[in-house]
Amino acid sequence: MKKLVFLCLVLFSGMFFGQKKEVLKVNLPKEYEWKVVHNYESDKTDFIIFIPKNENENNWTIRCSSMIFRNTPLSNVDFIIKHYENNFSKQIPSAKFTLLEKSNEEKNFWFISKIENPSPSLEAESDSVLLYIIQKENTLYQVMIAVKEKSLSEEFVKKWSKVFRSGEFFYEYSDKTQ
Template structure:
């Protein structure tokens, strides 16, 4: 009987305590919208969560937030992802402007903040602007993007969301 209890305790302990925690980047959401998860996908390389304001649907959304967590630090580092996204942007749009708003300095955790404005995608008929924040974590590389259906991002919008992104906290859950 003691052996059975011991085996049960060991198995339960492995189930409960042995699960590897995920490193995620948490933010304090601005109060003007209540957000709902519109899409969530996970695989061995990446997790993606897409959220829109509660009052907007997938078809009529004016703003969309996407959080992507890349799990392979060696491959998906900040510099690689920045260059990859910028190259993809240049291939998929008719016109647009990329502005680097800030990057990490030596000795800091690696990050980059940039905006893409006046985006007119080849296969779509609308314009948009996107603010990107990429942060190197201890286990993962995290990407936040917020896209609006406007030609450009206001200074107030960039300031507000830059603060939200930069004040994010890396946590293990």
């Protein structure tokens, strides 16, 4: 009986003192041997950038970035799509935004789009991007894969769309007392 009480206390202490954080895990293809070059976490936002381990921040061929925006209750996928399209067209006027897929499930919408830049400029950080956005409850997740190409091949889009859609949600628990 004492063991049962102890076990219950341990489990309940995790509920009261641990902080639950929902995370989208996307399994990046191992062929690139990724390394983290930036990692920022706060209560409202997480941001992480990966590049292949033999490359550096100034000279990369492919780059994956992931952002999490917590407490962002949005209900309309079309509003978010328009927001991203407008943002990219302001930042890189020559870029072409193309919506590839979308789902407008209530509280769990998502879309995949590509942004191709046929006329790269010095201001453009990358030439072409595949973008995955998914809203889960009150959290917005953004995953982008960028390459220094003027356009994205059909094979690239197919491969990375599958990688994005295979992402899974899980909860991480951290100790609030630290």
